Amino acid sequence: MADPESPKAVPVARSDRSPWNWLLLIPIVLPVLTPLFNHDSPRLWGFPAFYWLQFLFILVGVVTTTIVFRMTRKR
């Protein structure tokens, strides 16, 4: 590794800005909309909608954060 004191060529004006970041709003907003999922039916494998829908939102969270990670990855 190079001497940590040596001024390396740091790219100018780095940024985390990306339109993909807006996707992160989906898994933040979805679980907050209780009227959307606060129901017993339809049931899935015996699970009321309230439960399986929120389990589904976990998946939505995984998918969106994965997309944002891949699309904004540097190098």
Added chain:
Amino acid sequence: MSEHITEIVVFTLLFLLVSGMGFVAARWRAPKDMEHLDEWGLGGRSFGGWITWFLVGGDLYTAYTFVAVPALIFGAGAAGFFAVPYTIVIYPLFFLILIRLWSVSHRHGFVTPADFVRSRFDSPTLALLIAITGIVATMPYIALQLIGIEAVLKTMGVTGESVLARHAPIIIAFAILAAYTYQSGLRAPALIAFVKDTLIYIVILVAVIYLPYKLGGWGSIFDAAEAKFNASPNPNDGITLNANNQIQYITLALGSALALFLYPHSITGVLASKNRNVIKRNMSALPAYSFLLGLLALLGYAAIASGVKPLPGAREGTVDSNTVVPLLFDMQFPAWFAGVAFAAIGIGALVPAAIMSIAAANLFTRNIYKEYLRKDASPAQEAKVSKVTSLVVKVGAVACIVFLDPQFSIDLQLIGGIIILQTAPAVALGLFTRWLHRDGLIVGWVVGMSLSMWMLWQIPNAATGKAHFGGSAFPLSEFGFDTSRTIYVGFITVIVNLLVAAVVTLILRALKTPEGVDGTTQDDYFADEGDPRIDKDVAVATDRPSST
């Protein structure tokens, strides 16, 4: 006790195994020089994706969560499921925040959130407030981990009559934990987390398949729960939410999510990772634990369906609802597997307890000892002070459980989640903007804290017969609204905190009050692995093969 002998043997063997690992951990990914806070307190800032996943997962999803959330579902139903939206929202919410925190900390060698605030706002006073908030919020959280272990021990019948006999196993467990944390630092919980999480995943997978099979499928489990809630006099329980507790559900989920990554122990886990990509990738990998937590929460309903009756609590006439899941395992699983499950919960308490004590110790060392007591402390002295402080913190946590009513720790932890939220304007918002004035942030913090205490004081709890600190659901009718809806205290108080900080900022700006000098630059917030560091004494720590 004799009927639980198999469980006790399996539990003890697994416990001894991880204790051994805790001591060996000092030599795992061994540094050249352990006598540095970066090594002892942050594992050399070198953890990759997998280790971070286990470490942060083991850190955020604690043993207490694993016994308390199903207990909540057992008692109140859908309202207790807030833990799932809470742990969904948290990762996208912190995705962009944590990478900035990591970068600026990497560049400047910050170990704690208060280090960052000190440099960003040029205010040791604000940093001190952040550090004290962090320590006060973390202490009861450590004590709660003991309650997690205690729930398991109680179920196995390892409880004596006298105070000493009742607490001896916990004192021994914590003494061992304290010893290997002292020796190995953050490496110990990082290594143990592998075992703990593997056990937890196995136990939960078996539980969610095997229990419905024994209890007639998930459909009938939910129906049994619904029948119980229909028969209860409480209007706010049920397997779905009602009109009154939806706002509470949402605001509690959002507020808790915002609070979780402000806790010093979560930040410790994040700063120990080696680069930004590790953090980003973990934001999509950590929800695997949320899935686990959701399934575990539902075991509260399985406990209803199998007719679990919680064991009596510490005081006459109360029940210890935290024993619900351990009792369910004891009832339904073969003894050896119940032992494995108990070990998973017991060991699950050790990982977060170790990280929390390290985080609290780091706060003391960096933001109180080095700031006020010994300004010229060397990195080796810092590491020494932190190691000793971590012991003190653990003794304090054990004392809380042994000498005080456990309910006191639960109340404190409830308060802890709300007071840690009051650091959000300085720590989370501070990563993006320096617009808020340092003194405005201080005034906002004071107002937010006072309002939180007042609101929590107002909340009674009919179930436990308490007049104050009965929960975090504040009745909106107290504000004069004509409704029986409730809202999460922290949600209101952090907004008030922010508004006050903004107004005071405008006033101070009009008065031309000095704002101090920003110790960070724009580019610091994007620094990544391999970028040069500013602090000279941490430069040594970067000069190691694993970080190139």
